Amino acid sequence: MINDNPKADISNAEFEVLDVLWDEYPATSSDIVERLNQKKPWHDKTVKTLLSRLVKKGVVDFDKAQRQYLYRPLIAREDYTKKEATSFVSRLFKGKVAPLVAGFANQNSLSQQDVDELKALIKQWEQNND
Amino acid sequence: MINDNPKADISNAEFEVLDVLWDEYPATSSDIVERLNQKKPWHDKTVKTLLSRLVKKGVVDFDKAQRQYLYRPLIAREDYTKKEATSFVSRLFKGKVAPLVAGFANQNSLSQQDVDELKALIKQWEQNND
DNA sequence: CAGAATAGATTACACGTGTAATCTTAAAAA
DNA sequence: TTTTTAAGATTACACGTGTAATCTATTCTG
Numbered sequence: 001m002i003n004d005n006p007k008a009d010i011s012n013a014e015f016e017v018l019d020v021l022w023d024e025y026p027a028t029s030s031d032i033v034e035r036l037n038q039k040k041p042w043h044d045k046t047v048k049t050l051l052s053r054l055v056k057k058g059v060v061d062f063d064k065a066q067r068q069y070l071y072r073p074l075i076a077r078e079d080y081t082k083k084e085a086t087s088f089v090s091r092l093f094k095g096k097v098a099p100l101v102a103g104f105a106n107q108n109s110l111s112q113q114d115v116d117e118l119k120a121l122i123k124q125w126e127q128n129n130d
Numbered sequence: 131m132i133n134d135n136p137k138a139d140i141s142n143a144e145f146e147v148l149d150v151l152w153d154e155y156p157a158t159s160s161d162i163v164e165r166l167n168q169k170k171p172w173h174d175k176t177v178k179t180l181l182s183r184l185v186k187k188g189v190v191d192f193d194k195a196q197r198q199y200l201y202r203p204l205i206a207r208e209d210y211t212k213k214e215a216t217s218f219v220s221r222l223f224k225g226k227v228a229p230l231v232a233g234f235a236n237q238n239s240l241s242q243q244d245v246d247e248l249k250a251l252i253k254q255w256e257q258n259n260d
Numbered sequence: 261c262a263g264a265a266t267a268g269a270t271t272a273c274a275c276g277t278g279t280a281a282t283c284t285t286a287a288a289a290a
Numbered sequence: 291t292t293t294t295t296a297a298g299a300t301t302a303c304a305c306g307t308g309t310a311a312t313c314t315a316t317t318c319t320g
Binding site for chain 2: 015078081082084085086088089091092093096097098099100101102103104105107109110111112113114115117118119121122124125126129
């Protein structure tokens, strides 16, 4: 089951840990360290600390399997990203998403694929809102 | 002239200050305090501290007008929001903006106006990329 | 079984941030 | 001119965060 009301904010470093946990779970801390090390050269003690903090914050939980713990997220990635996106867009773009996309467009950061996906989204939206 | 390479990150509270400064500048600290107080009940000493930190970070500068300073931003709002958006989308959505918009859509956070603006952006994009 | 390895718990510590209070000095008021 | 006010500078201080090292207890290994 998923925690709908985590206790606190997730820091940047904590998010990186959660991010690889979301990729596949349950996972031991060694699994997580290993996956993280594909990208970040973080000391294993550091990752353990971050895991503990996530647990304390009510964002991650674990089951004991002998000596090791099997960690799993208590919040869904989609829920988290949705909330973060909403608050980000609200802070920086007065809540309107189009100006954000405009920034990407005028920066040449929009791919054909992005545009196709956006068109599909709009089509869908229009079907639901006629 | 605009600073293309600010010294450091801008904190949340600092951003709020910068945000109202962008609305209209140059501005005295009292102007800024007053505008901020429409929304945030921040002590005037607090705002002064934040302004000093922005100056130290190379994000804001000022000219002396007698006793008071006239503050002005050294970075443009559009540049800042564009960079932040890019890094945000890269962190949370693997760099692709469509999934972010999808989150808004499936949360019923898209207005007709948003959709109109997105369509216009896409049209524009397609004209530039044929 | 004794020692080594290792998992998690606890402790550490500097730096940034939120949130001001106090200090210093110059200008305005009386 | 003396006093008051108010601008900015300096100082404060607790809490979160990044980044581990050390402690403790359990499980392998020989």
